[in-house]
Amino acid sequence: MSISVETFFLDPATEGTLQSRIQQMVAQGILQGRFRRGERLPSSRQMAQHLGVSRITVTLAYTELVADDYLTSRGRSGYFVSDNAPEPPAFPARRFGTGTVDWNKAIGQRFSPGLSMDKPADWASYRYPFIYGQADKTLFDSANWRLCALQALGMRDFSALTTDYYDADDPKLVEFIARQTLPRRGILANSDEILVTMGAQNALWLSAQVLLNRRRRAVIEDPCYPALRDILVQSNCHLSTVAVDADGLPPDALPDDTDVVFTTPSHQCPTSATMPLARRKTLLAKAEAEDFIIVEDDYEFEMSFLKSPSPSLKSLDQNGRVVYVGSFSKSLFPGLRLGYLVGPAPFIREARALRATVLRHPPGHIQRTVSYYLSLGHYDALVRRMSKAYQARRNVMDAALLDFQLTVAGKGVYGGSSIWLEAPGGVDARKLAAELRQDRVLIEPGAPFFADPEASPSHFRLAYSSIPASRIREGVALIAQCAQRLRGTGNTHAK
Structure with missing residues (x-):
């Protein structure tokens, strides 16, 4: 039986090239059960005339569907739905509701409404x-990013692409962070002092989970990154806020029982204030005297185009009291979701174990692509x-x-x-x-x-x-x- 060419139409809402849209159109028809095994598709010429596209576009789409075993080619007879094509489920899909469960009682902890920032998708x-x-x-280097992604997909990097690192990271990326990225901020670190994260926010969450509990006190800047406040509220720790001034966080305003301070000294979020060197040293001295830890979010340090960036807190730290948070998402693109934590080995060991229970590690292909993009000079x-x-x-x-x-x-x-x-x-x-x-x-x-x-x-x-x-x-x-x-x-x- 032949499938009528009138059955096919390109949905204007679908995205991608004409070839990929034709592939999607045919595949969806098979997955939905409208096109059945053994049925003959319109010829490439008929389909091209009907859709108003070139014949080669249809032929290439059919060829890809043959490779994926949705279709089969029978000499001069044309293209048919393959005998091995996926079949729609034998049972009907059902929409589920809340049923008899009282979800107000069933939910043990509440995390909504979540992020309080309103950024429209359009x-x-x-x-x-x-x-x-x-x-x-207009600024992003999509051509070289694409080449690095393709290189990471090659057989030479098959292991990096497919391996379950369990709780480890791509050694190439960790090596670049240790040898190139961190020294620019005056930081020297070994591989066991670096952990790759799913962006800076994931790094902040890991830090809060490892360093805080119900008995400890965290201090954040006011104003500050709203998602950090949400993270700390959810941790159920004691939380204090300290108003920033023109020079950022004032150390003298910290409570006496502080356990962990979260700060953005290079570009205070959101005021953009930069903490002067003297205040940084005062904060570090206070941390040593009063025995608390500092989590330094060094976002946007690369964008210091007016003057050379000031030294990071971590570079001034002589006593292992600073945990450093960096991110590639800010300078590459936010959807990348790739950052890193730097801290003493005992802290990184616990953060690594916690990360492994949640997501094991960031995708190996993404890590390898970024390592190529960095090492080939495209990032700089x-x-x-x-x-x-x-x-x-x-x-x-x-x-x-x-x-x-x-x-x-x-x-x-x-x-x-x-x-x-x-x-x-x-x-x-x-x-x-x-x-x-x-x-x-x-x-x-x-x-x-x-x-x-x-x-x-x-x-x-x-x-x-x-x-x-x-x-x-x-x-x-x-x-x-x-x-x-x-x-x-x-x-x-x-x-």
């Missing part, structure tokens, strides 16, 4: 996306390109903020990718953000960064990592106009 469709932490496709070239672009965008933004008289609350000494602002006249940045979306402008309200979101609702963050320089001034103008309009209508926090 951020790239906005004309003025002052959004933090997203990749700019990317960082230089990004730094140059960020500096140009930063110059435009600085001038625009000055011209439109927007108040800068923090912009960092060394660079980074964002600026911390305060809306004029007590305007609530959450309302400002909601209004600006109508003008295709995205900003990041600052309330979620604070322990008390109502304490400072006028702050917001403007990032320049994902917006071209040519649109920055116009976008800043719209922000200033909207802020003045809200101020004039009394639409402020005080109201």
Whole structure:
């Protein structure tokens, strides 16, 4: 029996090349049971005419389906659904509900609502996306990344691709981190002092789980990275917040019973304040005198285009009191989810054992791809390109903020990718953000960064990592106009 060509149509919602969309169309028909074993497909010529594509595209799609055993070719007779093609399940799919379970009682611990940051999935469709932490496709080196991924897929790296490392990591990546990445921050570490993680957030979670319990006290900056606060709240430790100033975390404000301090000294999150060298030494001396541990999140140290980066806390640590968190996700792309922990061997041993119980290790193929991208020099070239672009965008933004008289609350000494602002006249940045979306402008309200979101609702963050320089001034103008309009209508926090 032949399958009518009228049965086939390309769903406009599907993504990929024409060839892959045709493959998906045929495969779905087989998996859904609409096309059965032994049935003949339309000829490549018929299908091409019907779909309005080239015949070679259809032929290549059919050939791939033959290779995957969805189809079989019978000489001059054409293409047929293979006898070995997957069959749809014999039982009907059923939608399940909560049934008779009272899930309010069944859930032993609650973790929702989870991340409190609101970053729309369609951020790239906005004309003025002052959004933090997203990749700019005009800057990313996709060609060399693709080549490194293909190299990692080769038979030479078959073991790295397929091996279950259990609790270990790709030795090539660990070696590069130890010999190239860490020395740039003044850090020397052995392989047993390095652990690859699923991004910096995973590293922070591992650190909290290993270092804290219900009896210990953690200290975080205020404002700080909201996901870190969520991690520590879930750990059930005693939690204190310390307000940052223009130089970051003030050591003298730490509670006497501190056990672990989480800090972002190079680019304080979100104010971008940089902790001076003297304060770093004071913090380390206090940690030694009062016997507490410091977890240093050194995100964005690569983006120090205004001045050379200041020494990391870990590089100044003489007593093994600093656990260092680094990330490749910030400088490569956020979807990579690859970071690393550096600390004394006893700490890394426990973090490694905990990681193994949750996810064993980050995917070997991703680790090997990154190791190639780093070792072949592509990463350094990317960082230089990004730094140059960020500096140009930063110059435009600085001038625009000055011209439109927007108040800068923090912009960092060394660079980074964002600026911390305060809306004029007590305007609530959450309302400002909601209004600006109508003008295709995205900003990041600052309330979620604070322990008390109502304490400072006028702050917001403007990032320049994902917006071209040519649109920055116009976008800043719209922000200033909207802020003045809200101020004039009394639409402020005080109201």
